Amino acid sequence: MIQKNLLFHKVFFLVLMMTLAGATVSNNSYAVEPEEFLKDQKQELRARDISKNVRCLVCQNQSIDESSASLAKDLRIIIRNKITEGFTDKEIYKFLTDRYGDFILLKPPLKVSTVILWALPFILFFIALFVLYRHNKKSKLR
Amino acid sequence: MRKYFLSAPLIIFFCMMLVFFYFLIVKRDPSELPSVLINQKTPMFETTTLFDNKPFIFEEESGQQVLVVNFFATWCIPCREEHPYISKLSKEKNITVIGVNYKDDSQKTIQWLNELGNPYSKVAVDSNGRIGLDWGVYGLPETFIVNENNIILYKQVGPITNEKYDDFIMHIEDSIK
Numbered sequence: 001m002i003q004k005n006l007l008f009h010k011v012f013f014l015v016l017m018m019t020l021a022g023a024t025v026s027n028n029s030y031a032v033e034p035e036e037f038l039k040d041q042k043q044e045l046r047a048r049d050i051s052k053n054v055r056c057l058v059c060q061n062q063s064i065d066e067s068s069a070s071l072a073k074d075l076r077i078i079i080r081n082k083i084t085e086g087f088t089d090k091e092i093y094k095f096l097t098d099r100y101g102d103f104i105l106l107k108p109p110l111k112v113s114t115v116i117l118w119a120l121p122f123i124l125f126f127i128a129l130f131v132l133y134r135h136n137k138k139s140k141l142r
Numbered sequence: 143m144r145k146y147f148l149s150a151p152l153i154i155f156f157c158m159m160l161v162f163f164y165f166l167i168v169k170r171d172p173s174e175l176p177s178v179l180i181n182q183k184t185p186m187f188e189t190t191t192l193f194d195n196k197p198f199i200f201e202e203e204s205g206q207q208v209l210v211v212n213f214f215a216t217w218c219i220p221c222r223e224e225h226p227y228i229s230k231l232s233k234e235k236n237i238t239v240i241g242v243n244y245k246d247d248s249q250k251t252i253q254w255l256n257e258l259g260n261p262y263s264k265v266a267v268d269s270n271g272r273i274g275l276d277w278g279v280y281g282l283p284e285t286f287i288v289n290e291n292n293i294i295l296y297k298q299v300g301p302i303t304n305e306k307y308d309d310f311i312m313h314i315e316d317s318i319k
Contacts, residue, residue, distance in 0.1 A: 057175065057280035070245070071280055074271050099278045101178040127150060 031068040038080055047080045050092055054079070055106050063106055177278050177297045184211075184292050185276035192243055192251060192265035203240060203264065204292050208317050210239045211286040212262070213274055215246040216254040218282040224301035225258050228285075231302070232261035237314060241265040244274050244282060285310070289317045 032051070038044040048065060054075060056067035064072035075096070082092045096104050108114050179185075184204065191198045203209070212228055214221040232239045241262035243251050248267060255265070268274055277286065280299075287296040296313040298306065 071271075074275060078275070098178065099276060100280070101176065101278075103175055124151070124154065127154075131151060 030065050036076055043083050047083055050079050051076055053106050055104050174299050179278050179294045182294060184288050184294055187273045189266050192248055192267050198266045204288060207290055209288040211288060212239055213242045213244045213279050213282055213284045215244045215282055216250045220301040221283045224283050227302045227307050229259055229261040238263050242268050242273060244268050245271045287313055287317050
């Protein structure tokens, strides 16, 4: 019985490790093609960082960094052109949102219309803390 | 009261579930995104025309009447499906349809229009997709209604089909008023 239990633990541990390893590896896929790379490595890294935060509008849950859609490629090239022309990150994001709206950003910006989105986790966290505190107090009294 | 308060997280959780469930069952197309260009000035552009390769300056075409600007391509299958309705639209009174040929082969497009008929008053060439990008185009076909003050009033993403035709005409009539 004990041995069986040990075997179960071993298998469980192995599956867990494989899942975690898989999760770290699969995040590395990207669609940037060799001819798109900028010569300046610093600029290329900036382009990659921006691309990771820009949504591909054709396949909506992928960033343009991961998507091989033709619009994603166009956007990657435009971002790189803008970087070599000396645009700042902020100006590049503005260029994109002026045309496609905030939806093109994978991380929604903090605005009046999105305040609830950003504040809700904190509000829920404090409610949970408060509930926990009240609950503890009550059980101590008992 | 205290007991009621303790169940707050559960209530909030169920409210959120209800909201998610509502969005799951409600009839909507997640690929249709609201355009930020609605009620904004049209992006201006200069390019060439498809048939005679002459300069095409959008500013010269717009500003006199309500325009319908249709982004299309021969490689886009829904564009072919939409074509009869664009033709029908072009025959309506007071409607001028301008085509923008998006990332396409010009020779193929000329052939395509000769075969199916050319409903456009002019066809502008957008060979690298830059005009489309300025107009916020992300999936063909896309059709814009532009009023005489060069303001985009409506955008239809996806083909204008039989079901959508009357609705589209209504939007044009609204912009003429």
